[in-house]
Amino acid sequence: MRTFQWSHELKIGHPRIDEEHQLLLGLIGDVEERLEGVGAVPADAAEIYQRFLIFLRSHCDFEEQLMRDLPSRYVQRVSSHCRNHGQLMHEARALLPLLTAQTSKAEVLEYFRRAIISLTRDLIMDDSELVGILLREHHLVLMPDGGGESELRLS
Numbered sequence: 001m002r003t004f005q006w007s008h009e010l011k012i013g014h015p016r017i018d019e020e021h022q023l024l025l026g027l028i029g030d031v032e033e034r035l036e037g038v039g040a041v042p043a044d045a046a047e048i049y050q051r052f053l054i055f056l057r058s059h060c061d062f063e064e065q066l067m068r069d070l071p072s073r074y075v076q077r078v079s080s081h082c083r084n085h086g087q088l089m090h091e092a093r094a095l096l097p098l099l100t101a102q103t104s105k106a107e108v109l110e111y112f113r114r115a116i117i118s119l120t121r122d123l124i125m126d127d128s129e130l131v132g133i134l135l136r137e138h139h140l141v142l143m144p145d146g147g148g149e150s151e152l153r154l155s
């Protein structure tokens with residue numbers, strides 16, 4: 001069972017960020033599923049988690065690129081968001097050895113679930129504020145397209 005199933009409620013209103021969060025949660029869920037049941041952690045759990053780490057880094061880089069274009073009055077918020085990305089990456093990387101140490105699934109699953117609850121909260125919380133700022137600064141405009149989606153306009 002996946003702790004986080006992607007749903008519209010997790011959307012924050014930026015098409016690419018939402019799409020990437022969905023992908024990231026999907027990869028975490030794939031790892032979680034491989035930790036269910038009995039026996040040793042399968043080798044592909046670490047492979048999937050490594051893909052998650054690489055994608056998480058590029059996701060954070062994309063957001064940081066968006067933030068660099070914001071007016072200087074947001075400098076403190078931007079640096080705190082970037083600092084949180086650093087912390088998030090650090091915590092996420094710390095989980096990898098758990099998946100490669102030939103431990104039993106049961107040992108890893110509970111710890112992994114607890115860690116991803118806090119990772120996911122950190123992943124999405126700051127981003128809601130970022131989207132608010134992008135809208136306020138007209139770096140993003142909401143353009144309903146019939147499906148309730150917004151569309152990105154780079155300025």
Ligand SMILES: [Fe+2]
Pocket residue numbers: 017021059063123124127
């Ligand atoms: Fe994000």
Ligand SMILES: [Fe+2]
Pocket residue numbers: 060063081085123126127
């Ligand atoms: Fe972020």
